[in-house]
Amino acid sequence: MKHRDYCSGPVVDWNERLQKRLISDEIRVRSFESRIKNAGYSGIEDLSQRQIPLTSGIKLQTLNYIVTVELGGMNMTVIVDTGSDLTWVQCQPCKLCYNQQNPLFNPSKSPSYKSVSCDSPTCQSLQFATGNSGICSGNSPPICNYFVSYGDSSYTRGDLSRDRLILGTTSVDDFVFGCGRNNRGLFGATSGLMGLGRSDLSLVSQTNSLFGGVFSYCLPSTDDLASGSLVLGGDSSVYKNSSPISYTRMIPNPQLSIFYLANLTGISIGGVKLPDLGNNGNGILVDSGTVITRLLPSVYRAVKDEFVKQFSGFPLVQGFSILDTCFNLTGYEEVNIPTLRLHFEGDAELNVDVTGIFYFVKTDASQVCLALASLSYEDEIAIIGNYQQRNIRVVYDTKESKLGFAKETCSFM
Numbered sequence: 001m002k003h004r005d006y007c008s009g010p011v012v013d014w015n016e017r018l019q020k021r022l023i024s025d026e027i028r029v030r031s032f033e034s035r036i037k038n039a040g041y042s043g044i045e046d047l048s049q050r051q052i053p054l055t056s057g058i059k060l061q062t063l064n065y066i067v068t069v070e071l072g073g074m075n076m077t078v079i080v081d082t083g084s085d086l087t088w089v090q091c092q093p094c095k096l097c098y099n100q101q102n103p104l105f106n107p108s109k110s111p112s113y114k115s116v117s118c119d120s121p122t123c124q125s126l127q128f129a130t131g132n133s134g135i136c137s138g139n140s141p142p143i144c145n146y147f148v149s150y151g152d153s154s155y156t157r158g159d160l161s162r163d164r165l166i167l168g169t170t171s172v173d174d175f176v177f178g179c180g181r182n183n184r185g186l187f188g189a190t191s192g193l194m195g196l197g198r199s200d201l202s203l204v205s206q207t208n209s210l211f212g213g214v215f216s217y218c219l220p221s222t223d224d225l226a227s228g229s230l231v232l233g234g235d236s237s238v239y240k241n242s243s244p245i246s247y248t249r250m251i252p253n254p255q256l257s258i259f260y261l262a263n264l265t266g267i268s269i270g271g272v273k274l275p276d277l278g279n280n281g282n283g284i285l286v287d288s289g290t291v292i293t294r295l296l297p298s299v300y301r302a303v304k305d306e307f308v309k310q311f312s313g314f315p316l317v318q319g320f321s322i323l324d325t326c327f328n329l330t331g332y333e334e335v336n337i338p339t340l341r342l343h344f345e346g347d348a349e350l351n352v353d354v355t356g357i358f359y360f361v362k363t364d365a366s367q368v369c370l371a372l373a374s375l376s377y378e379d380e381i382a383i384i385g386n387y388q389q390r391n392i393r394v395v396y397d398t399k400e401s402k403l404g405f406a407k408e409t410c411s412f413m
Contacts, residue, residue, distance in 0.1 A: 018361065021063045022321040024186045025291040025385070026373075027152035033380045050211065050232040052168050053412045054080065056222040060101060062188035063291045065219055065386060067230050069194070070166035071177070072110030076191040077102055080217065080230060081289035082396070085129040085199040085258055086148055088156050088178030089192035096182045101189045107161070107179060114174075115143040116160040122176055122201075123160060129199035129258070134160060146178050154185020156192070167232060172207055196288070196396075197258045204398060207232065213398035217288065219389050220410035221355050228410035234397065241393045241406035248348035250401045251283040256381075260286045260396060262403050263345040264382065267299070269306040270338035277302075282381050286394065286403060290385040292322065292359075292373050299382070300374035307370055310338040320361045323369035330366045342384070350384070350405040353391040 057066040057079065068077045076089050090097045092106045107113040116122050118136035123144035126134040132149070136142040137159070144160040158180040165175035180192060187193065195202045196215065204213060214234035220226035231238055236245070251261040261283040267274050277299050295303060304325050308316075314327045314335070329335060340352040361367040371387050395404030 019321045021186075022292065022323070024152055025063065026322050028150065028290055029294055029375075029383060033375070050168060050170060050235075051238050051412075052230045052232075054217055054219070054228045054230045056220060056226065057188055057190065058222045060188040060190050062186070062190065063386075064188075064289055065217075065228075066190055067194065071105060071175075072107070072113050072163040074105055074109070075102060076105060078192045078194040079187065079190050079289065080194050080196065081287075082196045082260060083285070083287040083289045084148075084150075084193060085195040085197035085202040086126075086146065086178050087175075087193065087195045087203055088146075088148070088158070088180045088183075090183050091158060091179040091181055094181050094183075096184060097180075098183060098185070098187060099189060100187075100191050102191050105179065105191070107163075110163055112164045112173070114162050115139075116162060116176065118142045118144040120144065125200045126160065129195075129197075129201040148178070150185060152186060154187065155183070156180040156185075157182040167207075170210065170232070172210065175203075175206060176201055198260070198398060199258045202258075204396070214396065216393055216395040216404075218391065218393050218408050218410035219288070219386055221390055226410065227412040229412050234395075234399075236395075239393050239406070239408065240411065241408040243351075243407040245393065245395060245404040245406040246344075246346075246348035247395075247397075247402045247404045248344035248346045250398075250403055252401070253283075260403060261381075262286060262348075264342060265345055266343035267303055268339070268341040268343065269303060270310045272306060272310070273343075274299075274302050274306060282379070284382040284384055286384045286389075286396075288386050288389070290383050291387050292371055293385045293388045294373050294375045294380075294383045296378055296380070296382055297374050297376070298378060300372065303372060304370065307338055307340075317367055320359075320367060320369055322373045323359055323361075323371065324374075325370040325372075326361070327368050328366050329368050330364060332365070340388075342388075344403075348403075348405060350388075350392060351407060352388045353407075356388040356390045359387070
């Protein structure tokens with residue numbers, strides 16, 4: 001698994017690029033919160049066959065993570081997103097497509113490709129998975145058209161389709177995906193997106209008979225050579241965790257059933273556990289597609305105050321985009337960074353890796369920011385972003401309805 005900026009060319013203005021990505025991340029969160037508020041209306045394989053390299057997408061102009069899979073005999077590099085359900089790729093012929101590194105998916109070159117009819121149960125399941133109903137095309141017979149909007153003006157529109165998907169060396173026949181013929185937005189130079197949510201159309205649900213509804217990943221740093229892994233199935237022998245996996249239950253919420261929610265019970269900074277978080281009962285969402293972790297305003301203020309107190313002696317500087325707690329560390333060869341630990345129901349813990357605490361705006365360390373941000377309102381849903389999940393084995397077990405966290409230095413080999 002790679003970071004999705006992994007395959008881009010040289011960046012002319014990285015500072016401007018970073019700011020745009022963080023703004024995009026903020027819009028994604030706003031879209032999440034809006035979607036959540038409206039939710040009330042609305043087999044056995046070899047170990048090698050279920051482990052896929054996962055890397056930073058930095059070189060593909062995105063702060064998300066990417067994997068390469070084979071669809072219809074063609075390699076597709078897609079963003080890994082646990083906050084979405086429908087997997088989709090850009091398709092030929094394309095009415096409107098953004099620039100991507102790999103060739104577009106060509107249905108005419110795949111003997112196993114087929115369209116989904118608009119009167120099928122699969123087409124009807126789009127409403128729950130994407131928030132938009134399937135639309136019948138003017139073809140004869142009519143096929144199912146899908147539309148997914150991501151809230152930041154990014155969207156994909158096209159034909160709901162089936163084809164053979166190969167994950168490592170494991171083949172999934174008749175995999176349902178979106179053949180995107182009209183796509184626009186901040187997807188970098190990727191081929192599309194892999195939906196790892198919980199609806200019937202997600203990859204997790206479609207491969208349930210193979211992998212039992214269990215998957216995990218280890219998100220590496222953004223270094224060029226860093227590579228983590230996406231593991232499908234519950235065999236923990238392929239993990240390389242250096243601490244035991246601690247599990248917490250997924251919070252059941254029928255209105256938010258496509259998301260992965262846990263009960264955050266506390267936060268510790270430098271070993272100091274903060275007083276009552278004032279939990280609003282909504283839980284916290286674990287999401288690979290959001291970059292920066294968002295906390296309730298009162299919780300963020302408490303974390304910020306304690307962090308600044310422990311990290312005293314370093315000059316504060318102006319904020320950057322959504323990050324408002326920044327320091328000038330120029331001239332310091334070594335600094336002691338306070339640890340950050342998230343506590344969950346059932347005594348589970350997520351110890352944030354040192355690479356997930358500071359966001360380096362300037363490479364000379366003249367502007368280094370605490371990589372956390374505040375939500376706007378106390379009744380919103382907090383989110384653990386991918387920046388704070390680096391070098392952590394995160395386990396999603398939909399069968400047992402639990403989430404697991406363990407320390408792991410991400411390495412595919």
